[in-house]
Amino acid sequence: MNPVTCPICDYSYIPSEGSDARQHNRRCRRWQEACAEMGYTPEHYAAREQRKRESASLELTAISSRNRVEAALLYAKALFDRSLSTAIFGGYWRLHPDFETYVGMLSIKGLSEHLHDSHPPDPGHIKPGRSYWEPRVSP
Numbered sequence: 001m002n003p004v005t006c007p008i009c010d011y012s013y014i015p016s017e018g019s020d021a022r023q024h025n026r027r028c029r030r031w032q033e034a035c036a037e038m039g040y041t042p043e044h045y046a047a048r049e050q051r052k053r054e055s056a057s058l059e060l061t062a063i064s065s066r067n068r069v070e071a072a073l074l075y076a077k078a079l080f081d082r083s084l085s086t087a088i089f090g091g092y093w094r095l096h097p098d099f100e101t102y103v104g105m106l107s108i109k110g111l112s113e114h115l116h117d118s119h120p121p122d123p124g125h126i127k128p129g130r131s132y133w134e135p136r137v138s139p
């Protein structure tokens with residue numbers, strides 16, 4: 001049987017396989033509870049990829065620094081939603097920074113320099129070049 005992708009939580013699974021279905025139920029419940037409590041639903045994979053493509057085409061035609069900032073924000077939004085989705089499934093989404101704070105934490109060459117005027121840099125939370133926010137593990 002072919003896997004299906006849940007339209008709510010974007011999880012691919014085989015409904016006829018009990019453990020897979022149970023795993024999906026847990027993830028889906030977690031996803032729905034988090035989204036309801038946040039009042040925000042991160043975009044799924046396909047939509048995030050679309051956002052990145054829009055960003056790239058905006059970047060290609062960018063004639064002003066304002067366009068470049070817009071393109072960078074679209075791209076950062078896709079990264080944010082991916083990071084937040086991972087936090088939801090990891091169970092630490094309540095600790096995840098909001099978008100404005102997250103953007104300041106990013107240190108990605110070709111991206112961050114367009115965003116740091118509007119989003120003051122806040123280094124040390126996300127490793128340079130990376131885009132997943134994770135809670136600090138105390139030693």
Ligand SMILES: [Zn+2]
Nearest residue numbers: 006008009028
């Ligand atoms: Zn689901």
